[in-house]
Amino acid sequence: MSQTTSSPPVLPPSIAHKSWSERVLQPVLIGITAVSLTTALLILLHVALPMRPWFWLLPLCAFAAGEGILTTHWLFQPERRTLNHTLYRATELVSILFFTRFYTWFVLGNWPDLNQIYNILLSPILLFADVYFLVATLLAWITWQRAVDAAHVFLKIAPDTAEIAYYSLPRHKRQPENRPVSFDRSPLLMHFFQQWIYGSVVLVFCAALTTFDLVGLVNRRSLFGLARLGLRADMLVTLLLYFLAGFLLISQGRFAILRARWLAENVRLRPEMERKWYQQAWRLLLVVGLVAAFLPIGSTVPIGRLVAWFFRLVLVVVNVVFYLFSLVFIGLFALISFLLGSGTPDLGDLPAPPPPPSPPDLLPEEVDEAIALFFGSFFWGVVVVAGVLALIFFLRDRGVRLEWGWVTAVLRAIRNWWYGLWQDLSQQITRVWPEWQQPKRPSSSTPAPARWRFIRLNALSPRDQIRYFYLSTVRRASDKGVARQVSETPLEYAHDLKENWPEADTDVESLTDAFLKAQYSPSPIVDEEVHPVKVHWKRLKARLRGRKRPSGR
């Protein structure tokens, strides 16, 4: 078989365009690499803290990665060189932050009610006082940052428009002053390579940690007797995807570097070269992967055991050295404390210090609240305006234009609604004001019953749910005539309930115990603990509903 060529053309044609792999495959691989890393962290979080829906953050991370890559490609186009990239990136991050906040509310189902909104208005920090949201923000940022960094590297590596335009000209038409500045692209790929390796170490470390029984570790609070689990399937897939995508990206980067060099050197590149390059990379990885699958696992071969023992020995030595250093440090600290302590006079005989002066009278609470409300509102006003401006700036150059006519119509509708509401209120006040001016009748001794409001049970935390079960039971029992006295403890009240509903003594006891734990115990309450309490509560509710009101207590 032979391939023959004669009189190769001056212009290498296959270099002068962006291929589908650059436009499609490469962004996908970058996204996979970035999301794989955060997936490993999510899996680790899920293993350590299984009560939270961590895997719901995966779409968020994928969105952040995709958005970052697309925006990087978009910003890299020549006509957007004049755009302020830093500002644009900042608005992009603000948009992702807003999106993350709404997404976490959506996932957890804990949309803020009016009281919470009021509290957030007073204290904006409450908006961020959510561990799940903070973790989601951190992971989204990590994914976005890595995706943007990798996309930028690969865009810089590939021959740019100026180079393609210049080297596409015949040699005699090239003006030396138009020659693009050539630079070494290898450090860029090396940068990506480093990032990939750091990520792979983190990933592998996470994968190793997920093989430990972390829940058992938390419950036992001891490292001894730590159980080992197998590698999870999702972690296995994550590892495979990360390494495969990374290798393919490195291969693509290598090809891009060579392609830029070939372009500058007027090397003729055959059109099928790029496709075959990727085929070769795939083939090599598959063959090596297949061969590796049949090799003995390193820990089972004798040399592997020796190496493992060596590593353990190194670890033991490091521990011993650290332990000795700690002992020396503690000893020195104790000695210094002793020396300093012996020189100070005995304070036992001295008269007690005078009591601290009483604090000045604070301003009335209402004034504090008004100021907080004012500053909170001002802060949120600024945030909303900045957010809207950021969103407009972010979307403006991407073809999404704000329809001012539509905005004006909405504002006009809001104004009309507000005006109508104001008119109604004014009429109401005008009607009620004369009655209000009349002398008030003495109020009754019994307070008005609290207004019923709908509570969404799933939006409550596990602790609040158990409280709700108990308090609703108390309310139902009160309706049935077994009211809880102010002086009664929950256990005393449970005794009353069991007297009146002896068939529900188990449920009453369980519910009371759960309530006591939820109300007074500092230990965390997980989702799994709520379900049995709920069962008891439902059963008790049915019994309370079935029994008629007793004649007397």
Place this chain on the structure above:
Amino acid sequence: MFSGLLLALLAIAFLLQVDFIFYILYVCLGVYLWSRWYFPRTLHGLERRRVFVQRAFWGEKVSVRLVVRHNGRFSLPWLQIHESVPVQLTAGEEVNEVFLLRGRETAEFVYHLQARRRGYYKIGPLWLKTGDLFGLIPEKTETLPPDYLTIYPRIIPLGYLGLPSRQLFGTISSQQRLFADPTRPMGVRDYRSGDPIRQIHWKASGHTRKLVVKTYEPAISLETAVVLNLCTTEYTRYSRAQITEWAIEVAASLAAHLVNQRQPVGLLTNGIDPLVGTAVSSQPVFDSQSGRLLTDATPENAATHMPPHIPPRSGRAHLMKILEQLARIEAAETIPLSQWLIPACMHLNWGIALLIVTPKGDEATCQTIHRLVRTGLNPILLVVEPDANFGRVRERAAQLGFVAYHVAVRQDLDRWKRPLQVRV
């Protein structure tokens, strides 16, 4: 960096005892080892050769074929080849290509060279470069050593020189009746008083009933040595490059013509041959742009670079030898003709014709040539630089006993393109 990854994976795998990390470690190690082992070995084992005719006449188109064969079983993902071609010879084609070479596949590339200027040119080397798919190892480079192409000087076909000779019984027709060759009968004519009796053609006389004698074609033996003066100090500075080339072309044309006439021809020159005088161990140096052979001769050591004289011999093989030397020869500041010519002609046979190609026919040159005449040689002066007063040179030459011609332009050679017209 990649080694760092492997070590980190190894440490984590052994410390935390996760078997799948071993698998990843194996894959990374496998890719690395494959890249490290396969590509240098494969590149080194590539068969490559350059096929072309290593000598060409001026104006010819030389076809060069490059063959690269991969004897291995697995593909070579990319192979970049680049052939260095002299700019003066390029025909707008170049071999600068990247391609995939499958196992047991042969790639062939053909390009052409245009022989525009005489010289000794380096073709190549052919650079072959390859590397792995991931950039884990540095690129590897191999070369196919260069070959050399000799382009002979332009040869202008000549018909009849008409140079005087003192040697009889040659193969060249002559207008000098003295040199009539009895082995080459040409016809008959009427008898005139004084004609030898043995030249009477008796059969024809009987047939015509009057005495007629045989006529013979006159012929001479023209053993010739072309003397080429390439001492740059004797050339006019501003036109030196063109005139020296023209002088070489004249010398080559004369040599070719005489060899075609089956006459022995030799070559004596005081130019320099870049291949002469350089150390055997050192490689010849070529100009990177033009591809021409460069010389390290200086005015002090130029004489050591002068090629040895080629004694007069006949035959095409001998002509090729002369033309090869004329292809490489360069003008330089060597020994002037007046000092060099007499010693150079000491070993030549008596009566040999010396075609002295020189830029000027000044007094010193003519006196030197006159001394050759007195030693029994037969010098003919060929002046190649334009000279408005060449008539004086011709007169001076005639007075000193030799012939002088002015061949400053190509049209001056037309007089020798005419066929022989024998006066009977």
